[in-house]
Amino acid sequence: MPAQRITATYRIETAYPLDEAVETMAGEQSTGTFVRLPGETDEMRALYGAHVERLTELETVEAPSLPGAGVPKGAGDRPVWRRAEVVLSWSPDNFGVSLPNLVATVAGNLFELRPFSGLRLLDIGLPEAFAEKYPGPRFGVAGTRRLAGVERRPLIGTIVKPSVGMGPEATAELVRVLCDAGIDFIKDDELQADGPHCPFEARARAVMRVIDACAERTGRKVMFAFNITGDLDEMRRRHDLVVELGGTCVMASLNSVGVVGMVELGRFSQLPIHAHRNGWGYLSRAPELGWSYVAWQKIWRLAGADHMHVNGLQNKFCEPDESVIASARACLTPMFEGKPCTVMPVFSSGQSARQAAGTYAALGSADLIFAAGGGIMGHPDGPAAGVGALRDAWEAALAS
Template identity: 30%
Template structure:
């Protein structure tokens, strides 16, 4: 791949199409518009703008039923055609094309030159670990049980209970907006004071991700208000605002705290096999380039599910893919309980955030014990011990024991 050409891969379903011709139509149609009929002198001028078909892999099994025939098509787009921002890239490679039949954007490899415009995550996976002083184990995140209708005291108490359980990260609900009961700055003050109270007891640092909301033009100001009030993390509904809004926040030197990207609305894009944008592009590649430090996505384990192969493709884009941007912490979410920790670590390794809501708050002894159960589950898995045996070994392991009794254990 050239340093100044960006690649996009599509899966195109069509029962009859000549896929090679379709691919050529994309490469020409989304760049110079027409080619073969151009006079030679025009071709010389236009050549540097012309898209190029990199590969066409047709899948046409014998006796394929209608709807099963497809091709994976990769096209290369000269960077000279678009500006160094994600809207320009996406509109170029999947603007008009998104509406042209049964076609899904399944891969995106921006050029080195394009990528060089994006500083990416400020902290990233390693930086968040450094900040917390936790290098050797999966991180533990918890979310509030309920936020709407709660006042500052109610929210603070929930925060404190979670923090006392030894979680590393606590995030707002993505549906908590600016409101009179828990306005941003007062919420930050209340929650960060609970974080300090817990730290005095647990000796453990904690990041609180406050939901960054409001009009697009006020996001920066709201972020700075929250930071001034003491917050050390921001949650952001990136898909509701566009990737460029995230990229601008992440690139802003004044916004010094890690950003957790929430996948709200992502299900409007990734689940269909025939349309939209793959989760690995949406919640992996683009999130990392735009510069979130954590990326949340539906786990393959719980109630809101994404197939495991897709989860691992997201992880790959966030952590392993060769990109100049720092690696991003993957946060497979929804339906997580302590009995799933062996599976999570088996699938994701240690560089993962175990993120729980009901699995913390639903603990028979309350949220603090819920967090402790998760921490014990993590300890057990890293020690290579069986979760149930570890839980039953007595001592202070009652939280894990009760969690395992309640939710069971799923082994890899």
């Protein structure tokens, strides 16, 4: 297929003839609607209509995966629900080189179409023009390692716990303990932003005093991802404060700030952006609906994320290990020839020293942040022992 076209790969489920159902998808997301319109000429369809590049029939199922799906006339009492994989393509002339409008095209009204009892976006392919307009992460793996002073092994990290409830000075005291223990990376919990009990500015100043004092003693500055999630002006002010204080990382919740928020943050940020995926479950948990992480992470990489959460092995959530590893590999896979645009995957969610060996064996790379909240904070001998246990586990994994 022409390299300059935008492509999207889907898994679909429908009781309609596959050709008919797929043409409905193509029309809905380009020139057409549910009926052929007088102004929709053959020339217009050829230039701007979505093309069906490939259609591969898969298995059949006895019942629809999702409610509300229609059945064609004449299907009888026992319709056949077919699954298939389909690749659609669009001309970039439809909407230009625009991430927000890309999302509206490849993941818009498709999910509501009545002929489908299942529709999941599996992957996206983009022309080089997107890499030219959206250069992607400024720091990525190499820049993160440089600022954190960590080579060869993963960054050992943690999350401030309890997530909320501590004030600025209590947070700073916990950070002091972790810095003294030799931690590489600490992040705000996504629930901690700028509440009255722990205002952002007071927290940032208290935490950076501790980090700077530790750096003076050790010659190495711990990376702290301050959660700057908010309105655009709020994010800019908070980012600028972290820069002023000598911080080395900011954090934003992707689903909260949206594509435009992340694009703007990526443009003005002078620091690595730690991108949190909270809310990911509502986009992915139904197996036959929503997004695959492989497709979803490409949007945020282009927008400027430097780190992206991928869950973790044997995690506290519902995601299987093979999905976690596929997500991490996607983050480390270049999107464009000669322009890697790769990000550092962040393993978290119920992680401890026991997952280190399995993570390294499955991923085959040490380019990651390994963040353990309870695995460090809940260690029976205290946070310092938790940090030491993780470091030892990863050293053993890398040596095996």
